[in-house]
Amino acid sequence: MLLTSTLRIVDGDMGSGGFVGRAVAGVRSIWRGSSWWRRVVVIVLMVVSVLLNSVFVMAAALRLEYAGGLSAEARTRGRDAVWLGHAWVDGRKTEADIDQLATLLAGTGIKDLFVHTGPLEHDGSLRPELSLQATWFIYEVHEKIPGVRVQSWLGDIVRPEFDGLNVDDLSVRLRIAASVKQVLTLGFEGIHFDLEPIRSGTSGFLALLEQTHEVTSAGHALLSVSAPQIDPLPGLHSLGIALLDHGKWWSQAYFAEVARRVDQVAVMSYDTAMPTKSLYGGYVAQQTELALEVSPADTDLLMGVPAFYTDDPGHHGSAETVAAAIHGIRRGLDRRSPGRQAFGVALYVDFAATPQDWADYRREWCFATAAG
Numbered sequence: 357m358l359l360t361s362t363l364r365i366v367d368g369d370m371g372s373g374g375f376v377g378r379a380v381a382g383v384r385s386i387w388r389g390s391s392w393w394r395r396v397v398v399i400v401l402m403v404v405s406v407l408l409n410s411v412f413v414m415a416a417a418l419r420l421e422y423a424g425g426l427s428a429e430a431r432t433r434g435r436d437a438v439w440l441g442h443a444w445v446d447g448r449k450t451e452a453d454i455d456q457l458a459t460l461l462a463g464t465g466i467k468d469l470f471v472h473t474g475p476l477e478h479d480g481s482l483r484p485e486l487s488l489q490a491t492w493f494i495y496e497v498h499e500k501i502p503g504v505r506v507q508s509w510l511g512d513i514v515r516p517e518f519d520g521l522n523v524d525d526l527s528v529r530l531r532i533a534a535s536v537k538q539v540l541t542l543g544f545e546g547i548h549f550d551l552e553p554i555r556s557g558t559s560g561f562l563a564l565l566e567q568t569h570e571v572t573s574a575g576h577a578l579l580s581v582s583a584p585q586i587d588p589l590p591g592l593h594s595l596g597i598a599l600l601d602h603g604k605w606w607s608q609a610y611f612a613e614v615a616r617r618v619d620q621v622a623v624m625s626y627d628t629a630m631p632t633k634s635l636y637g638g639y640v641a642q643q644t645e646l647a648l649e650v651s652p653a654d655t656d657l658l659m660g661v662p663a664f665y666t667d668d669p670g671h672h673g674s675a676e677t678v679a680a681a682i683h684g685i686r687r688g689l690d691r692r693s694p695g696r697q698a699f700g701v702a703l704y705v706d707f708a709a710t711p712q713d714w715a716d717y718r719r720e721w722c723f724a725t726a727a728g
Contacts, residue, residue, distance in 0.1 A: 423634075427694060430686035431724035432465030435700035437622065437658055439509065441707040442472040445487040451496060458500045460714065464722050465700065468620070469497065470509040470548040470580070473539055478512065478520050480531030482538055494543040507546035507580055508539040514551050517603060521551060524560030529567055536571050546578030546620075553584065555603035556594075556610045565617040572619075580620035580656075585628070586611050586646040588639065612650035621655060622702045623647050625681065626662035627671045636675045637684035644688025648696065656698045659685045661717065664708035678703070678713045682720040 438461075443449050473487040487508075494506045510532075513520035522528050536547050547568065554561045565579065572579040587605045606614075615621045625643045630636035644659055651657045661681045665673040685701060693699075701721060703709060 423638075424687065426683070426686045426724070426727040427690050428724065428726040429694050430689045432701075432722050433697050433699055434465045435467050435656055435658070435698065436465040436721075437468035437470060437700065437702040438466055438663075439470045439702065439705045440472065441705060442486070443707070444471050444493050445473055445490040447489050449489075449493070454493070454496045454500055457497075461501055461504065464718060466504065467700070468505050468507055468546070468548075468580070468702075470507050470702075471544075472511075473508045473544075474510045474512065476510055476512040476521065476532065476535060480521065480528040480535060482510070482535035484538070487539070487542065490539070490542045490544070505545045505578070506543075507548045507578065508542075508544040509548045509550060510535065510539070511550035511552070511582075514554060517553055517555075522560075523551065523554070523558065523564050529560070529564045532564060533567050533571050536568055537575075540572070540575045540577055544577065546580055547572055548580040548582070548620075548622075550582040552582075553603040554606075556587075556606040562613055562617060565614065569617060578619040579617075580622065581614060581618050582622050582624055582660075583611060583614060584624055585643055586623070588642060588646075608646055608650055611647065615647075615651045615655050615657070619655065620658065621647075621651065622658040622660055624660045624704075625685075626660055626676050626704065628676065629670050629672070630675050631672050632675050633677060633680040636672075636677075637680040637687070640681050640684030641687040641691070644685050645692040648688065648692040648699075651698075653696070654698060656700065657696075658700045658702040659688075661685075661701050661703050663703040663710075663713040663717070664705055665710075678716040679720050682717065682724075686721075686724065 444453075471490075471493065473490060474482065476482055490508075497504055497506055515522045515524075521532075539547070549565075549568075551561070565581065569579045583606065584603070585605050586608050591607075592605050611621075623643060625640050628636060628639050630639050640659065647657055647659070659681075661678050662671075662676045663678055667673045682701065689696070689699065701717070703713070703717060
């Protein structure tokens with residue numbers, strides 16, 4: 357009855373003699389009498405208004421993601437990782453450097469070292485001379501840092517965005533598999549792929565992971581992979597490719613497909629363009645939740661932490677800090693899967709990390725307590 361009455365009132369007002377009807381007619385008359393450029397200005401202002409409102413809503417949502425208390429359970433599980441530069445395997449580092457690395461990692465949750473041993477050639481092969489000291493490094497790490505695993509970090513740029521690896525080419529994938537066997541003979545306990553930018557939905561990448569997993573499983577080694585960020589809004593990866601020709605994000609479904617084919621996945625949750633710590637931390641909290649939702653329980657999920665400083669449109673160094681990232685990671689873990697053990701953080705990268713970065717990692721994650 358109330359609905360019927362309301363419709364009658366609205367219908368009356370919308371008639372030619374009603375108030376609303378007269379208002380609409382007035383607006384229509386003004387619009388028809390406007391010049392084309394005035395119409396363009398009005399349309400642009402309306403679009404900008406909608407976009408600004410959307411940005412405001414998104415910013416408010418990310419701030420809410422970042423705000424709130426933290427539990428004492430959201431801390432290291434002893435499954436963390438750090439990316440290490442090429443100097444560790446090409447002869448530039450000494451035994452004294454490994455002693456310093458052992459001191460740096462003592463008492464932390466670092467389990468895996470991703471040591472750069474590439475890059476792969478664009479045809480998938482790997483030049484042996486790139487890592488002549490790899491076997492020595494692995495031996496010294498096992499002697500001085502017991503319990504730590506050493507993985508070979510292999511990467512390259514990929515097609516179609518760059519003139520690089522073509523993971524859809526079977527012959528390239530076979531050469532990559534041969535390169536994987538090559539580094540495993542050096543003593544590495546895992547393979548960590550960082551092939552960028554793999555576009556969401558790329559079937560050749562899934563095939564590469566399946567082929568590689570057969571090799572690593574036979575060698576009792578891990579298969580690990582770096583992953584881009586997950587669509588914070590549905591379909592954003594498609595928009596990024598259409599407008600920028602850049603595979604910045606993966607769909608959550610494709611991320612799940614990748615996570616099911618590997619033993620470990622590390623989300624590169626940095627270079628987000630977020631301008632403040634609270635927005636960045638909220639974004640990382642959201643990324644953590646999205647990844648936790650679809651990662652198999654037996655796949656190690658690592659969230660990347662920016663232990664480096666740059667300042668450009670894609671990365672605001674004052675916002676993307678180790679402390680802000682870990683705060684966001686803890687918020688996401690608390691909210692989505694507080695009891696998950698196959699979880700950790702991964703610091704990028706050793707040669708750019710400052711003493712403050714390491715101190716923040718220890719305080720905020722390794723020795724974390726409940727916070728209001």
